[in-house]
Amino acid sequence: MMNNSIQYTVGIDVGGTFTDFYCAADGVAITTKTPTTHYDLSVGFMQGIRQLAEVHKLPFDAFLGQIVSLRYSTTVGTNVLIERNGPKLGLFTTAGFEDTIFIGRARSWADGLSLQQCRDQARIQKPEPLIEPEMVVGVRERLDYSGKVITPLQREEVLEKLQELVDKGAQGFVVSLLWSFINPQHEKMIRDIIEDEYPEDYLGSMPVILSSAISPKAGEYTRTMTAVVNSYIHGVMSDEINALANELRDHGYTRPLTLVHNTGGTKKASRTRAVLTHNAGPVAGLHGAATLGRLNDEHNIIFTDMGGTSFDIGLIEKGEIKTHEFIPVIDRWRTNIPAIEVKSIGAGGGSIAWINTLMDNAMEVGPQSAGAMPGPACYDQGGQDPTVTDADLLLGLYNPENYLGGEMLLDVDLAHDVISEKIAGPLGIDPLEAAWRIRRLVDARMGHEVYNEVSLKGHDPRNFILLACGGAGGAHACGYAPYIGTQRILVPGQSSVFGAFGASTMQIKEVWERSRAIRMYNWAEQKYLQDLAVFNSVVTSMKKSAIRDLKLEGYDENEIGFNLELEMRYGSQYKLTSVEAPALFLKNSEDVGTLCDSFTQRYSEIYSPEATFPSGGINVETFHLTASIIKPALSLQAADPAGPEPDSAALLCLRPVYWDPQQGFTDTPIYDYSLLRPGNRIRGPAIVEAAQTTYVVAHGWRFTLDNWGSAVIETATGPGDH
Amino acid sequence: MRSAMDAFLANTPGAGNAFVPAMEPLAARVGGMSYRSMTGDPAHWSSSLGKAGQLLRADALILGFDDTLLAEACGADVQWRDDQPVVVEAGVLPAVTEAINGRLEAAVEALGRLIQTVRDDFCCIAAMSGPITLAALLDTTDGQAGELKQITVEIAQALCQKRPDLLLFREGPAICEDDIGMPQRKAFNTLRNVARYFDIPTAIYVEGYTPETLASIDKLRMDFYFFGETAEGTIPDPGLFLDLAQSVKGIGIALPFGDVTEALTHAELCKKTLAGKNLLFTTPGDLARDTDLDTARAITSGLLSFC
Known part of the structure; x- marks a missing residue:
């Protein structure tokens, strides 16, 4: 049935493996996922919008015309940094400080590396700088700590250095001078000179970014790097976002495209600083967690999101997202944007299991991920490495015909073959045991990371509920919760697209x-x-x-x-x-x-x-x-509660699942999430299959569906168990 | 010019039948050079194909239809006889990272150029040998199947990265040697998934087939199915495709390209027999270098008048 009066709010979150969509109208939400198209993010974006239009039985253009808000957390900027395809930049700095960004600060050579990589100190390489040393020029000028001019800036010198940078091929400029956060006068003068020489009506017009505008804070290294990173991703991001906005407009979308910021808010794309979009997806998820917490009257939440590529961890205490991380590392660079603190590690469904021959053939999982392409071997896109998803599938936890709501058929044989060849063979163990070990190992890694972020930072995990999101969150929560010490897990109904849901809840x-x-x-x-x-x-x-x-x-x-x-x-x-x-x-x-x-x-x-x-x-x-x-919060409809006993139709079948090597395969009840009602309880071991995720309820845990469609999974001896 | 093909890809029958010829040898003649020279130079390849497309009023251009391209990239010894490449001996499979080499590398580059230059006018189709035919050409053993699969995935990815409108697999008689079962389905499934990641539909061009093959060919789960000549070298009655046309998104049928009347009569018969189905017309294999251009243009003019 077509409805032309409904107004839709859409949240979109680009992940390493999937792009998630959350579309809400009148308290009813529809979700969908598409593979993240790293070659051109707009392809996956438009695919998802098309799918939402189909679900709503609306022509594509008509659906876009009825969207009142489109909030997008993009990884365009992140990709520019990974691929190093930004423009050639020139940097103006105070004479004598030309080497600041190359010297770095403290152990900046290790910034952005995982703990594992940092251990191998002898082999750590400094990253290739975003601005080559020859593209940095110093100009004689000086302000004191109070912003008073000690040495005035000379226009002739700036012109000379400008010409030098242009001759070397500069396509944009960063200006970062000492004490400019107190008095930006000299930085502004340099910008004016550049704009006088290359005004906007010239083909050679180039963007000029001032550190005092991007980050008026003390600390010349982080301030300069914030401006450099912003300038580096600015151009490509501006081109891609404008192209996407134009495409949306051509198809009938009339509102501004809104981007999610890592500072915990959203703003129109046209009024967004590029650097604020980095790692915005996990921040959106954390915001979604706070919203869901308010609905569920849960104020202390450990937020976790296990997607295809990464595992994100955040903390909400007394209903508030805890703190900003004031010196976040973007790629390999320390910056000083006020980003919300979300820790990410390389662990997800696509994390690759491998044998570390240097560590006496110890098995490792991640941090490398198979991503969306080629993806896990069972996706049958040519993947040759065993991943966590392959292991879960081989253990019988996933239904190969119900992955992504049946959109993607998984191949169990391929999963078996790669695990046999790459893990079981070298270790001399059964492929099923290898799969079980992969699962255990990734759960332990995630659990320990969360423990570090919670217990070692002074919080008592027993006072928190564990919110498990992401496509694989529901399947692994019972596995990593014991390492943290929490006895209650909340897996939201929209967990597989939780970043997109979170984006929908964010304010300007x-x-x-x-x-x-x-x-x-x-x-x-x-x-x-x-x-x-x-x-x-x-x-x-x-x-x-x-x-x-x-x-x-x-x-x-x-x-x-x-x-x-x-x-x-x-x-x-x-x-x-x-x-x-x-x-x-x-x-x-x-x-x-x-x-x-x-x-x-x-x-x-x-x-x-x-x-x-x-x-x-x-x-x-x-x-x-x-x-x-302050805008009205996203409204969600609560369903009426039913009794604890699920409808008999909800029990689909018994399926052999390999829970551990001692028991081997055990016939396990499989439930259909869509046929469960609020209040229904299921004792583990059991599996609940939803359209876009799978809830794995392990031995000793109990699943209860709440009024918001979220699964509350508690230890059988936990609170409320009788 | 591409609107009919766009309608075909969107599965909206009734918007006119697209004409999609395979014609790279003929394109070399239009470009004024040998086929060998053309396929060694991406710039010539793309521009000659574009010119030939305009000449024959095609709705889509197929690049890379030559079976020997992939075989050669996979180590086969290819010799040139009368400006025609012929596989004389299978060789050693290259490493996956070196799969895009020689004329195939030029084909990938030519595809990119073609898409950049003519996309507004023509749909651009990337063609590659189907996995069954390629395995037969290379005489691979079961032990090499995994290696060959990785190579074909790499090649499919390289082509898809150029963002063609369709990825076309060319399969010969080898696909009819056994019933279409799990191995064949698996081989195509991987390639289909790769194309799907790039949001590109897939098609198969089958030639040298038997009527029995048609009964199970839709198990390959391609979006579109194109048919050239049968194993006997004939163009069959379109009624043969009636059942298949019910279950697939779209179907392409080759027209006999030697005679204007015969071609147009067959086209009319196809339209009647498969009325309401999503249908396009193609050529029986590649249009050869010595194709009579007047006849070809008369056929395409005729098609335009009633398609």
Whole structure:
């Protein structure tokens, strides 16, 4: 039935293996997945939209015309960095600091490498720089720490260096000068000179990115690298996103394309900085987790997402996404964008199992992934390496005819052959045992990573529910939960497209930052900050910028909500701790005291109360003002509860499943998710097959469907078990 | 010019029947060079094929229809006789990473150029030998099947990366030697999955077939099926394809290209017999270099008048 009045909201998340789509209208959601087309992401994007149109029985163009919001978390920028196909850039910096980006900061040679790779220190290579040394020029200029001009910039010198870079083939420029985050005057002068020489109406017009505009924060290496990374991906991303937006418009989409940011918000593509789109997918998932947590009255959540390529981990405490990661590594580069902290490791359904001959033939899983192409061997796209999905299939956990809702037929023989040849043969074991070991190993890896992120950071996992998302999350949650120590798992009904669901829940939001060192508490004088205007003037100026920017996006000042986060530290210490400010402005010394107490509490949580160091004094170093547009939350319909006993039709069959080598294959009940009703309970071992995911309920666990279509999987001796 | 072929690929019968000739040897003549020279030079290959397409008013252009291309890339010894490549002896299979070599490398490059230059006017079809025929040409053993599969996957990927409108597998009599069973289905399944990743539909061009083969050929699960001459070298009655046309997305039938009246009569018969089905017309194998251009143009003009 065609319905021309329905308005659709669509979230799209590009993953390493699949691109996920979540389409909601009037509380009803439809999901779909397409293979991620790395050769051209727009192909998979349009394929998915077409599939959604077919499900809604609407012509493609008509469906696009009825979409009111399209939120897209893209990996275009990530791909540019992986493929190193950005433009040749030139960098202007302060004379004498030309080597800053090549020297790096601390052990920057290891940035972006996995722990495993870091262990082999002798072989670690510094990454190829995004800007070649010959493309960096120094100009004589100097500001002091307060932004006062000590040595003025000389136009003639800039012109000379500009010509030098142009002659060497520069296709764009980055300008990053000392202390420009306090006073951007010299950076702006260089930009004006370049634009005078190569105005927009010239074919040779080139983009100029200022570090003070991208990242007005202290730390010349991270500030410069943030601007460099942004410039490097800017052009390609702008071309691809514009082409996609044009294609959408040609087919009837009338609204702006919105991009998901790694800072936890969304903005129109036309008003997005490229660097803020990196790794936005997992952040979207974390936002979805917070939304789902509110629906389920769960406020402490360990978010995990096991997709085809990576395993993402995030934390929500007391309903809030915990912290920004203030020095995130993008590719191999430290930057200082205020990205939400989501840890990713190379473990997923497509992770390749291999024998490490250097480690006495130990079996390893990942971090390499078979990706979408060729994918696991059982996808039958020419893959020759055994993966976690191959192992799961061989063990009987997956139905080869029900993968991706039957869209992709899996070949068990191919899975058997590669596991036999590459793992079982060299280890001299049965292929089924090899598959079982692959599964156990990847579960252990994921479990330990989560443990590191939760328990070792001062949180008690028993107070958290484990949210298991991703295409493979439901199939592995019972496997990795024991390593964490949680007894309750929530697998959302939309788990296989959870990033896309999360994107649909995100608000228009941006973070404004500024570095200013302000002493809040002076131990020697036992006094809190007296001159509150120093603090408040910074917030006022950032707030003005935020209001101006969001007004340009078409929002009214009254719709904007603000939140202030501060990076603070004890005097003489290096490490910064992020603290949410109780209020935007300080009204009196009591407010300053409350802020310092918040810092002390957070510091104690992380490093223990004994580690506090008030005698150093307490400083604010950087301000982060988040401005967001408060819109009504995505509505979901709860179903009416039924009894604990599933309908007999929901039990599809008994299928032999290999749970462990002692028991071998055991006949296991297989349930159809679509025929289960809220409140239905199933004791493990059992398997519940949904259109796009499989729930594996292991021995000792119990599955209950909740009113939102999510599976609550608890230990049989866990809470609520009678 | 490509609209009829677009309609065929979209499975919207009634929008006119597309004409899709295989004609690379003839294209070499149109381009004023030998077939051997043309297939050694991507620029000449793509431009000659484009010119030939305009001359014959084709709706789609097929590049890489020559069976010896893949065989040669897979190590077979190919000799040239009267400007025709002939496989004289199977050789050693190359490493997968070296599968795209020689004339096949030129074909991949030519396909890219063809797509960039003529896509607005013509659908572009990438052709490659089907896995059964290739295995027969190379005389491979069962032990080499896995290796050959990897090579064909690599080649299919290289072609798909150029984003053609259709990936066409050419199969000869070898496909009729056994019933179409699991090994054949598996061989095609892999290639179909590769093409699907690139959002490219697949087709098979079968020649040297027997009527019995048709009963089970749809097990290969291709999107489209094209038929050349039978094992007896004839073009069969279109009624033979009636059952198959019910179960597949679209069907291509070769026309006898030696005689205008015969070709057009057969085309009319096909349209009548397969009325309402998604149908296109093709050629029985490659149009040879010495094809009578006047006759060919008369046939294509005739087709245009009633298709």
